Amino acid sequence: MAQMNMIEAIRSALDVVMEKDSNVVVLGEDIGYFGGVFRCTEGLQQKYGEHRVIDAPIAEGGIIGAAIGMGVNGLRPVAEIQFADYIYPGFDQVVSELARLRYRSCGEFFSPVTIRTPCGGGIRGGQTHSQSPEAIFAHVSGIRIVMPSNPYDAKGLLISSIESDDPVIFFEPKRIYHGPFDGDPDKPAVSWASHPKGEVPEDWYTVPLGTADVVRPGTELTIVTYGTLVHVAEAAADETGVDAEIIDVRTIAPLDVSTLTESVCKTGRCLIAHEATQFCGYGGELTATIQKHCFYHLEVPILRVAGWDTPYPHAFEWQYFPGKKRMAAGIREVMEGG
Amino acid sequence: MAQMNMIEAIRSALDVVMEKDSNVVVLGEDIGYFGGVFRCTEGLQQKYGEHRVIDAPIAEGGIIGAAIGMGVNGLRPVAEIQFADYIYPGFDQVVSELARLRYRSCGEFFSPVTIRTPCGGGIRGGQTHSQSPEAIFAHVSGIRIVMPSNPYDAKGLLISSIESDDPVIFFEPKRIYHGPFDGDPDKPAVSWASHPKGEVPEDWYTVPLGTADVVRPGTELTIVTYGTLVHVAEAAADETGVDAEIIDVRTIAPLDVSTLTESVCKTGRCLIAHEATQFCGYGGELTATIQKHCFYHLEVPILRVAGWDTPYPHAFEWQYFPGKKRMAAGIREVMEGG
Amino acid sequence: MANKSRLHIPRPTARPGDEPDFSYLHLSPAGSVDRPPVDTRTRDMEDLSHQLVRVLDDDHRAQGPWNPDIDAAGLQVALRWMLLNRVFDDRMWQIQRQGRISFYMQAAGEEAVSIGQGMALRPGDMCFPSYRNQGLYLYRGVSLVDMMCQCLSNTRDMCKGRQLPVMYHSRSANVFSISGNLGTQYPHAVGWAMAAAIKGEDHIAASWIGDGSTAEADFHHALTFAAVYQAPVILNVVNNQWAISTFQGFAGGERRSFAARGLGLGIPGIRVDGNDLLAIYAVTQWAADRARGGGGPTLIELVTYRAGAHSTSDDPSKYRPKDEYSAFPLGDPIERLKQHLITAGHWSGKKHSMLEKDLKAEVLAAWKEAQQHGTMTEGPFLDPATMFDDVFAETPAHLESQRQRMLEVES
Amino acid sequence: MANKSRLHIPRPTARPGDEPDFSYLHLSPAGSVDRPPVDTRTRDMEDLSHQLVRVLDDDHRAQGPWNPDIDAAGLQVALRWMLLNRVFDDRMWQIQRQGRISFYMQAAGEEAVSIGQGMALRPGDMCFPSYRNQGLYLYRGVSLVDMMCQCLSNTRDMCKGRQLPVMYHSRSANVFSISGNLGTQYPHAVGWAMAAAIKGEDHIAASWIGDGSTAEADFHHALTFAAVYQAPVILNVVNNQWAISTFQGFAGGERRSFAARGLGLGIPGIRVDGNDLLAIYAVTQWAADRARGGGGPTLIELVTYRAGAHSTSDDPSKYRPKDEYSAFPLGDPIERLKQHLITAGHWSGKKHSMLEKDLKAEVLAAWKEAQQHGTMTEGPFLDPATMFDDVFAETPAHLESQRQRMLEVES
Ligand SMILES: Cc1ncc(C[n+]2csc(CCOP(=O)(O)OP(=O)(O)O)c2C)c(N)n1
Numbered sequence A, B: 001m002a003q004m005n006m007i008e009a010i011r012s013a014l015d016v017v018m019e020k021d022s023n024v025v026v027l028g029e030d031i032g033y034f035g036g037v038f039r040c041t042e043g044l045q046q047k048y049g050e051h052r053v054i055d056a057p058i059a060e061g062g063i064i065g066a067a068i069g070m071g072v073n074g075l076r077p078v079a080e081i082q083f084a085d086y087i088y089p090g091f092d093q094v095v096s097e098l099a100r101l102r103y104r105s106c107g108e109f110f111s112p113v114t115i116r117t118p119c120g121g122g123i124r125g126g127q128t129h130s131q132s133p134e135a136i137f138a139h140v141s142g143i144r145i146v147m148p149s150n151p152y153d154a155k156g157l158l159i160s161s162i163e164s165d166d167p168v169i170f171f172e173p174k175r176i177y178h179g180p181f182d183g184d185p186d187k188p189a190v191s192w193a194s195h196p197k198g199e200v201p202e203d204w205y206t207v208p209l210g211t212a213d214v215v216r217p218g219t220e221l222t223i224v225t226y227g228t229l230v231h232v233a234e235a236a237a238d239e240t241g242v243d244a245e246i247i248d249v250r251t252i253a254p255l256d257v258s259t260l261t262e263s264v265c266k267t268g269r270c271l272i273a274h275e276a277t278q279f280c281g282y283g284g285e286l287t288a289t290i291q292k293h294c295f296y297h298l299e300v301p302i303l304r305v306a307g308w309d310t311p312y313p314h315a316f317e318w319q320y321f322p323g324k325k326r327m328a329a330g331i332r333e334v335m336e337g338g
Numbered sequence C, D: 001m002a003n004k005s006r007l008h009i010p011r012p013t014a015r016p017g018d019e020p021d022f023s024y025l026h027l028s029p030a031g032s033v034d035r036p037p038v039d040t041r042t043r044d045m046e047d048l049s050h051q052l053v054r055v056l057d058d059d060h061r062a063q064g065p066w067n068p069d070i071d072a073a074g075l076q077v078a079l080r081w082m083l084l085n086r087v088f089d090d091r092m093w094q095i096q097r098q099g100r101i102s103f104y105m106q107a108a109g110e111e112a113v114s115i116g117q118g119m120a121l122r123p124g125d126m127c128f129p130s131y132r133n134q135g136l137y138l139y140r141g142v143s144l145v146d147m148m149c150q151c152l153s154n155t156r157d158m159c160k161g162r163q164l165p166v167m168y169h170s171r172s173a174n175v176f177s178i179s180g181n182l183g184t185q186y187p188h189a190v191g192w193a194m195a196a197a198i199k200g201e202d203h204i205a206a207s208w209i210g211d212g213s214t215a216e217a218d219f220h221h222a223l224t225f226a227a228v229y230q231a232p233v234i235l236n237v238v239n240n241q242w243a244i245s246t247f248q249g250f251a252g253g254e255r256r257s258f259a260a261r262g263l264g265l266g267i268p269g270i271r272v273d274g275n276d277l278l279a280i281y282a283v284t285q286w287a288a289d290r291a292r293g294g295g296g297p298t299l300i301e302l303v304t305y306r307a308g309a310h311s312t313s314d315d316p317s318k319y320r321p322k323d324e325y326s327a328f329p330l331g332d333p334i335e336r337l338k339q340h341l342i343t344a345g346h347w348s349g350k351k352h353s354m355l356e357k358d359l360k361a362e363v364l365a366a367w368k369e370a371q372q373h374g375t376m377t378e379g380p381f382l383d384p385a386t387m388f389d390d391v392f393a394e395t396p397a398h399l400e401s402q403r404q405r406m407l408e409v410e411s
């Protein structure tokens, strides 16, 4: 088994799938000759040629629109949007077309496009290189939303996404491309090299869509989260000494409800955490679902820890980011209540 | 006091504000010479001329983008998007520009654009003329979201929206343009003529943004809803005989939290209803906020009644629409639980 | 404030009550426009974008280098399909007026577009239509009954009740699913064509968009991608002079033709008489040959007129002269082909009347059959439980439980 | 599969290791392009979109009808600002390399764009720049210290720490706020210009976009709206040959110039030597006069070269020859203006060195002052509590409580 960081794992997923299925094509801005601004497609054009690893004009709407047409014609396109913040110019094509084509044509037409896009802050990217818009897409019926938190899942989930006949938006938390991150920017960077989830098979394997992962079992409190914040949750749990069960949602939509609710029914306490703005974020859906199923087991209200309801400010990203301190304060609040 | 339907009330709001402030301009597809496909701008071009009531190319992104520039140059543009479903091609301009311009320039630049757009189903419009995308925009910081449920509020809230220096998306539930609608499509149409909220002053007045309205006081259960479903909630409450307190949220964002939580703390039971797709809809945010504030008063879990997680199907709109039956079933569920 | 405004506001030449005025339309005499070889460089044929390719002259004779090689039988077939399109539309319009379907859109005056272009394409070529291309579905073999059942949202509806009337699709006929959102099909066509090229196949794609919709972003994306990758695609702009209430000047048509929109990207543009089936067939074939030969995309503007209302929800007398269509200098496409055939001795008024009668009977019979599968008010009805299918390839758990909940509550 | 693909993939003329090759660039001799009256119809001056307006010839003399009337003092001023732009960029680049700001983007090789166009506009005209137009802010009076403090996100940062470095704004200088999303400023400029026209004012707007970004929807929206309403706006495409790693062919530049993009809408296009300050000034003034006179929009393509990396995050040696810039046939804008002034006897190498030294000192002094207001690592620091301001005109309750919560947790 190789040790990979998330970039390598993603690249390996693309490689494995392209090798296996000649209908898989990759397209996006700077992803061909250059290998992508985050290097996720490095070497693929050399290996598979300019006709399968296609540099695209700077037009996200065009990339997604063209990818849909390619998918209708039997290809399996993987489109990279350079930053999740730049998916918006292609919003109509995602929502009105990609997500609904199968439905409106009763399955006669569909387009198995996977959109890969780096999301989240913590790289000093300012408000237009830091967003996490998963909640916006989760509200749209007909599209699967995925966000891995480690290299092993990234590769397995990406292969599942590309092989799925449903459209998928695959969000890559760029802060953890190179290593897990516990939310403390002052600590020296950690790499995936020594992390068990950095052990990634070179070959084909899948992590099925629609399955959450109990990252750490526990009894006192359930933390439901995903992406970068999985690691922050672990660190905050350690810091507070609370025996938290930490669940990595992994697939935002459709959601694996039972893994979440079984845990909360067991622990009776629940903290939900995400990096995106809180108001009308994904935490709302999680809260509504969990309180519905676990109401009579809950000892205290469900607490959300999330990004503030402001744009992501360049200079204050560590005040914006729901880091270890805020997560720990949340854990304490949930433990003290009731 | 005149009796107006919602279209007349909206037209009256535009008229009053245009009369008062020569910087107010209106633009959109078919809104000028023709007066709008729903007639909301009828007569305004004759009165204020083609330079203030401006027919636009069919490009929602262009309409919103140009409106932003106009606003930066001192005008107060009111842009109509013909159907809420067609706001998506302008999504990037709304989210990345309109909502964030004041923030990123620390108030040096802002653009007080109001986007009016008809939303919701029930007019046999099929999946691309029926959507209610308020939750998607509610997740975006920096933009106010409004949805009135009657002519009086429509006029007062629209005047507030246009006069606000913040950008506003003003959703108009088109099913109730002509009359309140209780969710039963087989009943004869009802008009606003005999409804107290159809009494609308001809002159300027405002309903402040950010204030929810207790439409009907009650003791047994709180129904939190907005738009068309306010009327469905009333009918369902009548049908079940439950003494429900019905709250019309009116301003989706920023939300008037205390009116909601005071009510739920009082009744101990809460039903949340909206027409949009349930998953990651606005009901999630409402649930999360209410359970946080009212946890120790809640006797049963909060229940959401919403559109199903599918596109809005043309032939099954009454099965999709959360009508009186579904609302009543929800009320009974909440009353029976606990 | 308004009176000192210096903003230019486009104005149509005539509003209700005014005399129709088509003097703004640049017309070329039939037969007068050159037909360059299909491998001509875009720059060397820019003329084609502001002239008007016409074959049928005022005496109904076919003229000039664009006169395609279609024999009388072929033209009779074309006439039949155009007429069927119109008879079908007329019937469905009435049916909507009777409240038996919720909505309808007709192609009146524009039938030559779908039929002429449909004929010039090969069955393996893929069409990405707008809502006014019902003729494509018909010509490519979708039955009248299937079309009607779609409009009825009944038990045989190809869309299972999910779509507005006229939002057809047909995988077997290679005609894409129609979207309610304007223009979105344009980049799909380009992507499809790119895929065909990548796979080394010689199928091409074609798409249609209205004059008004060219203002949408997808038009630009499609042109850009088509130009960059030289995709084998035909991009058609159906300029029927009107969007809903706004004339083509509001889409930027006041100063240059829509055919010229791609020139700045190196995409050749051809402006063609959209009511002249022969000219349409000829330019489409030219563009298809060019695309198949590796010459990349062509933009075709079809100059026509929307003879009817925009849809059953529209009332054009509110914004344009009632008699504007009768003054339209390019006439009616069906009438023109009919007269051409008669002039050439291959058709007669009597044959035409008989054909029309037959088609009406055919349509009526289809309507009777379609109703057997249900109408808005009378059964059999579609099962609403199917509304949870096809959201995903396999229905996930939450939709299954919503389906159950729906069945419980509705029962 | 790939080997039988027939898809056209644009390829730059040279990749790392290859000889630079600019043979694809169509050049016109200085002075050779006609200067039509500003009220000429678009159709009668299409030539301007593929020729190249140049004033400075190879011997550094000003030639032809586009030679603007700028006296030596004016040109010296221009030279000063261009040089300041470069010296400023060099310093900030270094500073980023030292880890003292998080990010930077330089205008190296393109300084004539902002300065030449800035000079040709009036102070009341509104600019909607891209991130490579820092020269506009400087020329219009934003101080070096203010620019630096923005990049430092310090206590004097005009953006209060909310924006990436280089995302300036200045209401007093009439230069708009820069967005991270490409192209969005283009329709803003058109809307602003429409508003000026509606109000009957004679201010015009100008906007800048990169070659790569012309593929975005906003480019199309802006052109369409500008054409439809004949908005008084100058739309500039800065064609510096590269986006990030993709050359201008991926934005559709292989077959026609970017200047030609508006022709299909009736918008005149002028292609100008983007490294020739005199030519830039002249065409901008021409377009401004046209707009102010009611003649509507003009699209100007400025042909230049991105001499440096795309940003501090980029490494161009990965995708283009290291020495490509030195082979660029239009040279360096500062060097050319300098030589022109020297040739005309209004400047000398010595004066130039002194100016450069002065400017370096000025920039250094500004940097020292800027740091007084804080750096990334050293105080004073901005108060993070301000991050909740300006989301709305008045801060609503939920943001006030989030502010409180933040202060509690962080303390
Ligand atoms: C994105 C979007 N915006 C607006 C509409 C509403 N709408 C439907 S048809 C139409 C006019 C289209 O005109 P044109 O493109 O000329 O096509 P035509 O109807 O003339 O064939 C409009 C504005 C829509 N369906 N989609």
Ligand SMILES: Cc1ncc(C[n+]2csc(CCOP(=O)(O)OP(=O)(O)O)c2C)c(N)n1
Pocket: A029, A058, A082, A086, A089, D132, D180, D181, D182, D209, D210, D211, D212, D213, D214, D238, D240, D242, D243, D244, D306, D310
């Ligand atoms: C909507 C959007 N998509 C992608 C990006 C990422 N990006 C930033 S600059 C750039 C290249 C732009 O090239 P060009 O327009 O030629 O401008 P230049 O940098 O050459 O001045 C890209 C792809 C972005 N900022 N916004």
Ligand SMILES: [Mg+2]
Pocket: C210, C211, C212, C238, C239, C240, C241, C242, C243, C306
């Ligand atoms: Mg039209």
Ligand SMILES: [Mg+2]
Pocket: D210, D211, D212, D238, D239, D240, D241, D242, D243, D306
């Ligand atoms: Mg560039």
